[in-house]
Amino acid sequence: MLDYKAEIPFFDTVIYDNQHRLQIDSAIQKVLNHGKFINGPEVREFSDTLSRYLDVKYIIPCANGTDALTISLLALGLQRGDEVIVPVFNYVAAAEAVEILGLTTVFVDASDESFNVEAEKIEEKITSKTKAIIVTHLFGLSAKIDQIVGLARKYKISVIEDIAQAVGAEFNHKKVGTYGEVGCISFFPTKNLACFGDGGAIITNNEVIAEKARMIANHGQTGKYEHKIIGFNSRLDTLQAAVLNVQILYLEENLSKRRFIAKQYRDGLKDITEICLPDEQEGSLHTFNQYCILLKNKEQRQNLYNELRNAGIGVMIYYPKALHMQEAFSRYQFKENEFPVAEDLCNRVLSIPIFPNLQEEQLQYIIAQIRKFFNR
Numbered sequence: 001m002l003d004y005k006a007e008i009p010f011f012d013t014v015i016y017d018n019q020h021r022l023q024i025d026s027a028i029q030k031v032l033n034h035g036k037f038i039n040g041p042e043v044r045e046f047s048d049t050l051s052r053y054l055d056v057k058y059i060i061p062c063a064n065g066t067d068a069l070t071i072s073l074l075a076l077g078l079q080r081g082d083e084v085i086v087p088v089f090n091y092v093a094a095a096e097a098v099e100i101l102g103l104t105t106v107f108v109d110a111s112d113e114s115f116n117v118e119a120e121k122i123e124e125k126i127t128s129k130t131k132a133i134i135v136t137h138l139f140g141l142s143a144k145i146d147q148i149v150g151l152a153r154k155y156k157i158s159v160i161e162d163i164a165q166a167v168g169a170e171f172n173h174k175k176v177g178t179y180g181e182v183g184c185i186s187f188f189p190t191k192n193l194a195c196f197g198d199g200g201a202i203i204t205n206n207e208v209i210a211e212k213a214r215m216i217a218n219h220g221q222t223g224k225y226e227h228k229i230i231g232f233n234s235r236l237d238t239l240q241a242a243v244l245n246v247q248i249l250y251l252e253e254n255l256s257k258r259r260f261i262a263k264q265y266r267d268g269l270k271d272i273t274e275i276c277l278p279d280e281q282e283g284s285l286h287t288f289n290q291y292c293i294l295l296k297n298k299e300q301r302q303n304l305y306n307e308l309r310n311a312g313i314g315v316m317i318y319y320p321k322a323l324h325m326q327e328a329f330s331r332y333q334f335k336e337n338e339f340p341v342a343e344d345l346c347n348r349v350l351s352i353p354i355f356p357n358l359q360e361e362q363l364q365y366i367i368a369q370i371r372k373f374f375n376r
């Protein structure tokens with residue numbers, strides 16, 4: 001088992017299943033034949049399917065997940081000077097959307113080793129200028145979103161859920177993304193529901209927000225050449241929607257495969273007390289877009305990283321630097337140790353391969369290599 005020869009990628013986006021490939025080929029051919037490359041019928045079809053899957057009224061497809069966040073902030077009516085609370089241990093997109101609109105980013109630290117933010121720490125950051133909270137369900141694990149939404153209602157603040165990594169994740173048997181005013185999705189190729197390039201969507205049950213977001217995503221138009229407000233060109237290409245119409249058929253199967261792999265990792269590594277493993281939490285259904293383990297410290301993380309790389313295993317660090325330490329946010333003059341949990345996570349986190357095509361022998365090889373590192 002330990003002599004596995006081929007490289008194991010961190011992620012493999014190639015579709016190997018023949019039937020799946022044929023379905024995608026045929027969906028693409030259909031688009032080539034009708035030629036409606038922008039706002040073709042596949043976009044509507046996909047929106048309808050996604051709306052049923054997530055049990056949400058309105059889907060506004062757009063060009064990518066970052067646009068989904070930016071458009072959401074605009075659709076909620078945020079204006080210069082308004083403050084938005086954003087997780088500091090996170091991908092850059094949410095804070096980037098806040099900054100690009102001239103709003104003020106107020107970072108909040110992760111709460112614990114679940115990687116997510118919680119209501120208690122968020123409440124400490126609320127001021128009279130706070131207008132929205134962006135909650136990222138990081139790596140596919142739902143945050144305790146009921147408490148966060150409860151807090152937001154108390155202070156009359158909007159909640160935007162970033163479900164880029166958590167499409168299909170649930171909290172208390174309800175899909176995440178549908179708790180707050182708005183949910184934002186990315187269909188980037190490594191996401192659980194992925195297209196063959198960039199794509200995104202905004203989801204909401206609020207008709208007014210939906211109409212505004214739809215307008216903003218399409219040049220602020222109310223009708224052809226009727227521009228009511230300034231908007232963007234942010235649309236989901238028909239070709240990407242055609243791909244997504246097939247991908248969504250495989251979503252639940254792929255999520256089950258990810259959960260199965262996560263269970264194998266847990267069973268194979270749980271006796272190694274030096275590692276902290278990710279887990280489902282009470283009420284949550286994880287999508288394991290990433291499988292992030294925590295090591296004792298930075299040095300141990302680097303050693304394991306090197307060992308696994310040398311053994312031909314693709315590993316990544318999500319995220320090596322907390323956002324307050326990024327130059328892009330230097331205007332706030334944050335200091336080291338201002339967000340101790342995030343900084344600690346950045347030093348200790350290591351992501352190991354998890355994707356639906358990961359083969360049993362690859363999985364066992366990865367587990368065996370980690371066990372070898374810890375002399376187990």
Ligand SMILES: Cc1ncc(COP(=O)(O)O)c(C=O)c1O
Nearest residue numbers: 064065066091093162164186188
């Ligand atoms: C948590 C999170 N939010 C937002 C995004 C942005 O999505 P996109 O790359 O489609 O703009 C990503 C993408 O990596 C992400 O992981």
